[in-house]
Amino acid sequence: MSWWVRMMLVVAVALIPGAFVLLLAYVSTRTMWERWQQAQxxxxxxxxxxxxxDVLATLELKDLVRQARAAL
Known part of the structure; x- marks a missing residue:
């Protein structure tokens, strides 16, 4: 492999896990904010x-998945 292909692989490995965590945090925050407003x-x-x-107790995984699809 050439050096630029290796660098692309290194960048992909470095960025993808961080991007997943950021996406999860964004979706969770967005869902909790909407639930908090509804509860208020x-x-x-x-x-x-x-x-x-009380708000956290009503949160389900399917809600997070739905919000993730809406965010993308």
């Missing part, structure tokens, strides 16, 4: 309080 609206209607734990 429901709490205002019902006159109750909402906590981060």
């Amino acid at each position: 609206l429901q709490a205002e209607k019902n006159g109750t309080q909402v906590s981060f734990r």
Whole structure:
């Protein structure tokens, strides 16, 4: 292999794991923010309080996958 092909492989290996972590963080944050806003609206209607734990308990993996597809 030539040196530029090796460099491309090194760059790909270095960037892909970091990109996956950033994508996961973005999708999780986006989903949690939407859930938090929905929970706040429901709490205002019902006159109750909402906590981060309540919002986190309603989060499912399929929601994260749906948000990832929407982000791409």
